[in-house]
Amino acid sequence: MNPVPHDFSPFGLFLAADPVVKAVMIGLALASIACWAVIIEKSFALGRLRREAKALAGASINPGILYEGAADLTSVALRAGLPEWRLGQGVQETDGEFRARLDGAMRKAVLKSVRQAEPGLQILATTGSVAPFVGLFGTVWGIMNSFTGIAASNDTSLAVVAPGIAEALFATAVGLVAAIPAVMAYNRFVGGLTGARQEAMGAASDLALRLSRAPRQQPAE
Numbered sequence: 756m757n758p759v760p761h762d763f764s765p766f767g768l769f770l771a772a773d774p775v776v777k778a779v780m781i782g783l784a785l786a787s788i789a790c791w792a793v794i795i796e797k798s799f800a801l802g803r804l805r806r807e808a809k810a811l812a813g814a815s816i817n818p819g820i821l822y823e824g825a826a827d828l829t830s831v832a833l834r835a836g837l838p839e840w841r842l843g844q845g846v847q848e849t850d851g852e853f854r855a856r857l858d859g860a861m862r863k864a865v866l867k868s869v870r871q872a873e874p875g876l877q878i879l880a881t882t883g884s885v886a887p888f889v890g891l892f893g894t895v896w897g898i899m900n901s902f903t904g905i906a907a908s909n910d911t912s913l914a915v916v917a918p919g920i921a922e923a924l925f926a927t928a929v930g931l932v933a934a935i936p937a938v939m940a941y942n943r944f945v946g947g948l949t950g951a952r953q954e955a956m957g958a959a960s961d962l963a964l965r966l967s968r969a970p971r972q973q974p975a976e
Contacts, residue, residue, distance in 0.1 A: 787932065
């Protein structure tokens with residue numbers, strides 16, 4: 756009697772796997788889905804930040820551009836700097852100190868706004884570092900069960916050994932599929948966000964310098 760052919764498709768390997776290995780695969784698949792959701796969201800967020808940083812670099816000192824509730828970097832910077840500018844330069848305050856006060860207020864507000872794009876990167880970092888080991892755990896567990904079954908059947912033919920080994924190794928493959936995009940995306944987004952943050956902070960300082968030189972009210976006596 757010929758043995759029933761084993762299904763070596765990904766879905767077939769999943770269905771034939773041990774319950775623990777199945778749980779590992781499901782967990783890795785969910786982590787991968789979460790990572791791709793973060794990747795899509797961060798791609799849009801990074802593009803938006805880059806556009807806003809360039810707009811901030813070319814912004815003019817115009818309070819009229821401010822809109823209630825606007826969250827772009829230019830509005831955020833001016834909302835933080837204009838109140839300080841309207842207070843004017845203190846009697847005991849040098850030009851450099853006044854400029855530093857404006858610069859500090861605007862850079863702090865811009866940095867806070869830029870950091871709002873960072874949450875979610877931890878998911879990519881965690882998945883990228885942990886997923887291969889979780890998949891390896893599933894592989895080791897599956898191979899242990901496979902060898903236990905071989906010992907119990909006293910049959911070491913390739914037809915008996917191959918399905919169990921394939922199911923176990925598939926867990927490692929799932930772990931790598933989850934980890935590799937997560938690591939690549941994490942490195943890309945960290946580098947991109949760092950560049951956007953530096954550009955925005957430099958643009959905020961330039962805008963603060965121009966604002967400090969703009970005509971302003973004299974301090975009260």
